[in-house]
Amino acid sequence: MTESTAPQSEHRTVLLRGGEVHSPADPFATAMVVEKGHVAWVGSEGAADAFAAGVDEVIDLEGALVTPAFTDAHVHTTATGLALTGLDLSGAASLAEADALVREYAAARPGDRVLIGHGWDASRWPERRPPRRADLDEATGGRPLYLTRIDVHSAVVTTALLDLVPGVRSMSGFRDGEPLTGDAHHAVRAAAYAGLAPLQRTEAQRAALRHAASLGVGTVHECGGPDISSEDDFTGLLKLAADEPGPRVVGYWADLDVERARALGALGAAGDLFVDGSLGSHTACLHEPYADAAHNGTARLDTAAVAEHVIACTEAGLQAGFHAIGDAAVTSVAEGMKAAAEKLGLSRVRAARHRVEHAEMLTPETIAAFVEFGLTASVQPAFDAAWGGEAGMYAERLGAARARTLNPYAALLRAGVPLAFGSDSPVTPLDPWGTVRAAAFHRTPEHRVSARAAFTAHTRGGWRAVGRDDAGVLVPGAPADYAVWRTDELVVQAPDDRVARWSTDPRSGTPGLPDLTPGTELPECLRTVVRGRTVFATPNG
Missing domain, CATH: 3.10.310.70 (Diaminopimelate Epimerase; Chain A, domain 1)
Incomplete structure (x- = not known):
């Protein structure tokens, strides 16, 4: 993964024990060893005794839950x-x-x-x-x-x-x-x-990263661009993340000038490269007019422009990515990807792992295109929580029938589309557990996914979206980016509101997560660690 030049990893060896470690390597793990910024071992409390004498620090978790740190895949820092x-x-x-x-x-x-x-x-x-x-x-x-x-x-x-x-x-x-x-x-x-003074801008960036760390977020994908912020803002943020301990920052620069994006240190000429606008502002581009306005929104890039950009990024070894919310905008992206694949070959386009941000108004045809071209859907479940439902803003803009089709996470997962969850902060707040809850309890029941799938999309999914398949999970060899949580009993939650009967049965072999049923209290972050370094801790963390 290309990111801001990272602060050095912590070289001390730490044993965490006496808690619950969310790891597919051992669904019953209660201990973990971190060494040189990576996970070295996960396992049982009894086996942890063998490591106790050879570590620099032992942390008693006192029953706390350890999970991979969250990745917020779309932030304006x-x-x-x-x-x-x-x-x-x-x-x-x-x-x-x-x-x-x-x-x-x-x-x-x-x-x-x-x-x-x-x-x-x-x-x-x-x-x-x-x-x-x-x-x-x-x-x-x-x-x-x-x-x-x-x-x-x-x-x-x-x-x-x-x-x-x-x-x-x-x-x-x-x-x-x-x-x-x-x-x-x-x-x-x-x-x-x-008009912002440089110090004012830097202090705002520090405040955002501190806040992210306090919520268990270990990585943010910064979505900058010439229509969004400034080059100084973007490069200043990458430098800040390189110089000071805190969440990782992966930069995307939304510019048709691919070489400029590369020169600024961006992983891709991607992010909020606008194909359209938003539903709330009546600027998302639709096939049919808005229910409350006599127009179809605004198209900012057409199919030819999308194809040209995908070709340029693929040939340059960068990710392409587009902001597309309305169904007409998503269709333009799909058709542009098809044109690029016809020129470059499907395998090259798929291997580049291009992205689409938001992707709210999807059809079976555009979902199939996401699968065909290997696109990652970088989506924000809190949008549905804020504006979905029969009486929400989406229904006002589109009518209830069209509004019910928005943000079909279950259909995307069934089709095999990679999901990466984010907030689009400050559009909706940084709130990772709230985001997982919003996906698991989508206002349209048929779009709900399991809490486990949502959690994966908000942890491992963000790493996969930047080309890293070895991270976002607590297994030996993975980066030691993790968070420690105070929470109640762990369960396995199904996408139809049920807590599965086998959720507490050890024979299931499924790592549990906090109960996210609406109305329950969300977990409290006690500590956030990035590259083995603590970047946030409460007095009791």
């Missing part, structure tokens, strides 16, 4: 840090409450050149409309403000920020009085992020 440390409107219950939060934040940050916030969602507010520019001008005292919708595909801004971007009022996506989308949105986002 700086934006996540800014939401954690700054103006976050995701909890605002009304437009009036959002306005009050903007005023409070602006008053508290008199020295910021540009105010940046995130998370408004008018579909949840009784007013059913986004903030107006004139109101934001007044709330901020006329200062530049960039405020993204929860899906980050549209934004409202103040007049002062518009004035920093010459020509923005004539760009596509600018409609006076409405949230910015398309080119206008990308232009003001670039201006807003350019």
Whole structure:
């Protein structure tokens, strides 16, 4: 796996014992030895005695659960840090409450050149409309403000920020009085992020990585790009991850310029390379019009452009990847992959392990294309938890029948499509166990998967998505990226809400996981270890 130049692995030898170790090598393991940043052994408590005298440290787990660390396969790290440390409107219950939060934040940050916030969602507010520019001008005292919708595909801004971007009022996506989308949105986002002081940006990145570590996340896939952040933001994050202990950072740069992506240290010219937009902002590209708007969304790359990019990436030895949410956008990706395979050969395209981010509106035909071309589906189960269901935003945008087809994880797994789970943070929060729960208890029952399959997609799946089949699992020789959890009794959960009768029967030989039934308490992270180094620990961890 290509990643930021990593901090050195911990060379001490550590024995963990007296807990539950989630390992396919031994489903009843209660102990583990870590040496030189890798798992050296897993096994029983009795066998652990043979190692006790030869290790540098013995950790008594006191019944805690040890699992592979999670991988979040789609993160915007700086934006996540800014939401954690700054103006976050995701909890605002009304437009009036959002306005009050903007005023409070602006008053508290008199020295910021540009105010940046995130998370408004008018579909949840009784007013059913986004903030107006004139109101934001007044709330901020006329200062530049960039405020993204929860899906980050549209934004409202103040007049002062518009004035920093010459020509923005004539760009596509600018409609006076409405949230910015398309080119206008990308232009003001670039201006807003350019206004961040370098120290402010670095502190936001540190905050995001610390938060990820506190949740048992050992690796994040950073999805940057010229329409999303900046080259300095991207390379600065990779350097930060190289210089300081913390989660691994694998970088994707969403650019049609393949050599530029390589020069920046990206694993792929991939991630949020937009084929379309989002459902919430009415910019996902659909075959049929929206239920609540008389258009089909926005196409940003066509089949020919997809094919050209896949060919260029494959020949350069990089991953290609695309943001595609609407069914028409996913079809464009499938048809572009087919054209690339006809030129390069199917085996070369499959071997490159190209990716599709989000892939929400799928059909049997596009699922078959994912299988044929070896595509990884990098998906976000929390989207369904937030916007699915009969009365959710998806149903509002598409109608209930189409909304029920979204995010068909069970169909993808049955077909053999590799899944990698992520959050798209800050679109939805970093919350790995919540993500596993969202997939296991999908709002549409036929799309549910077992907790075990969901857990695999959020651990091993993220490693496989970057070309590593030897990691994300606690077996001898694997990287020592793991998390320690305080949790209740372990069970084996089926995808139909049942806890299997054989879940606590040792004859099953199946490693258990925490009970994730909605309403139960999620596990508490006590310690996160990356490359054998502790990057987070509670006082009792």
